[in-house]
Structure formats: C-alpha cells, structure tokens
Amino acid sequence: MGDIIIGIGCCFVTDESIINTWRCKPVMTHHKGIVRRHFFLHKIILYSFILIGTTAHAQPKTKLEQKTVQAFEEYTRKFEKNIDAAVSGEKPFLWIQNHDSDKQSQVHRGEILIFKPDKNVDIPKGIIHVWGVSAFISGTKAEDVINLLLDYDNHKNVYPSVIDSKLLGKGGDTVKGYLKFKYKKVLTVVLNTEHQAVLTRLKKGRYFIRVLSTRITEVENYGEPGESELPVGRDSGFLWRLNSYWFVEPQQDGVFIECQSLTLTRHIPFGLGWAVGPFVNSVPKDSLEELVDSTRQFFSD
Numbered sequence: 001m002g003d004i005i006i007g008i009g010c011c012f013v014t015d016e017s018i019i020n021t022w023r024c025k026p027v028m029t030h031h032k033g034i035v036r037r038h039f040f041l042h043k044i045i046l047y048s049f050i051l052i053g054t055t056a057h058a059q060p061k062t063k064l065e066q067k068t069v070q071a072f073e074e075y076t077r078k079f080e081k082n083i084d085a086a087v088s089g090e091k092p093f094l095w096i097q098n099h100d101s102d103k104q105s106q107v108h109r110g111e112i113l114i115f116k117p118d119k120n121v122d123i124p125k126g127i128i129h130v131w132g133v134s135a136f137i138s139g140t141k142a143e144d145v146i147n148l149l150l151d152y153d154n155h156k157n158v159y160p161s162v163i164d165s166k167l168l169g170k171g172g173d174t175v176k177g178y179l180k181f182k183y184k185k186v187l188t189v190v191l192n193t194e195h196q197a198v199l200t201r202l203k204k205g206r207y208f209i210r211v212l213s214t215r216i217t218e219v220e221n222y223g224e225p226g227e228s229e230l231p232v233g234r235d236s237g238f239l240w241r242l243n244s245y246w247f248v249e250p251q252q253d254g255v256f257i258e259c260q261s262l263t264l265t266r267h268i269p270f271g272l273g274w275a276v277g278p279f280v281n282s283v284p285k286d287s288l289e290e291l292v293d294s295t296r297q298f299f300s301d
Helices: 016-022 040-051 066-088 101-108 142-149 152-158 273-300
Strands: 004-007 010-013 026-031 034-039 113-115 121-123 126-138 162-171 174-185 187-201 207-220 241-251 254-266
Touching: 066 121, 066 126, 066 241, 066 254, 101 113, 101 126, 126 273, 142 207, 142 241, 142 254, 142 273, 152 162, 152 174, 152 273, 174 273, 254 273
Parallel strands: none
Antiparallel strands: 004 010, 026 034, 113 126, 121 126, 126 254, 162 174, 174 187, 187 207, 207 241, 241 254
C-alpha cells in the first residue's frame, strides 16, 4: 500500500499503483433522473491542489524496473559513440565547433549556450533527458577548471543545489565523490548520490571527464526526526541515473567548458503532470545550466 494523506474531508494517494487501480473504477450517481459518471482520479487531482505540500509526503512513489535500466544503458552506448568520436578527434571536440562560428563567438563573448545533443527519449516507464551547456571562462587555465570539477570536498561551497559533498576516494585519474542535492520545483526533493569521475588527458591541453552516477537514493522527511533514505530504485523517480561528459579546451585568453548530460527519470503518470511534470521536465536542464554557470562564476569572482 502507498501513503494516503487525509485532510479536509478528502484524500491524496501517493502510490502510483493505487492511482492505476482507481483510474478505471467509475462511481454512478443519480441527480434528478440524470446519471452522471464520476471517476475517483478526477476528484483526487482536484482535492490534491488543496493538500499539495513541498515535502516527500506529496510525491507519488514508483519503482525503477529492469526494462527501464536496460533501455537507458542501450541508449547510453549509442550516445557515447558520438562522445568517444569527439574525444578521439574523429569529430570536433566541442559541440559548438560542429555548428556555425556565430555560436562559438557568442559563447566566447560570455553567453551561456544551452543545446540539445539529441532529443529526449521516452523509454518504458522512464524518460532520458539529453542536454548540453557551453560556456567560456576568461583568464582561467584548464588545469584549474579540472581541479575544481574533481574537488568533491568543495562542491558544496560552489554549487547552490549541492548541500553536502565529500571525496570518497582517488586513484590515478579516477575520482569517487558524494553529493547531496536539494532541488525545489513545485516539490522539494533531496537526493544522496555517489559518482565516479574518470579524467582523460588529451593533446593540445584538452581534457575530458566522464562522470557516471554509481548510487542514487532519495531522502525522505529531510531535516525532520524521521529522516531516512528510501530503497534504491523505490522512490519518487526524479533521478535514477546521471551521466555527465565534460569537455575542457584551453584558449589563449581562457577556457571553453562544455558539459553534456544524460538524466534518467520516471515517466510522468497520468493525472499528476501538474506535480511531477515541472520537476521531471525542467530540473535536468536547469541543474546542468546551474552547474556550468556556477563553475564559470567561481573563476569570475
């Protein structure tokens, strides 16, 4: 059974399986000889506007299924072929170098460029969000940018959505780190995440970092006495996988930085787009933009 919140004479169901069960159960009512059909789901949606909060209690739970993981891994292999081609030199190193020179000039002048390496992909019970962000940091060395990106102990002091962070281990060019994210978009979501970053040193002073999430759990009742982690893959489904691909290219007057990301989230359940949709649809893009822009601002201050 899922959580049921009672209040003001109505209820809000936070378990998707219950919503799916109730969706097809009509109730027959009679008023002055006219038969009207009312579906429980419609009432739930209406009443939940009264009850909606910004804590985990208001978030519909779901389960990460194996078919979702397999579809994500299959797409990742396809996506990384283009990434590897850029790293090996078969294709231009930066995404903006694949396009007209105006885009690169705009970024060099200080604009943040948000782009789509590919369209978002609907997979069974999930969505793969594909985004990229390019920026230029004036008067900075590539080595300094790399040191910041791999300094997990300091991430909590640099990136607004990271409320805690620490280095978990380091060996050669492989770094493992922990990040606690707090996102607020209609709902507030707190996540404990672990990542493995592998640095590749390239010719012409370029660097590439492949960062893959290795563990993600949602924190329930954050900041309250009952705070706890939900089981892996049995949560609200707002972040199940996160792959980040960093490209760093030095210039005479600074550094181009570019990050492409693959984010795996739940699909948007029927009737709950108003609650789940804003988070699922916007946070993958907004968080990546914040990450790149905060990196730039760190060296600009």
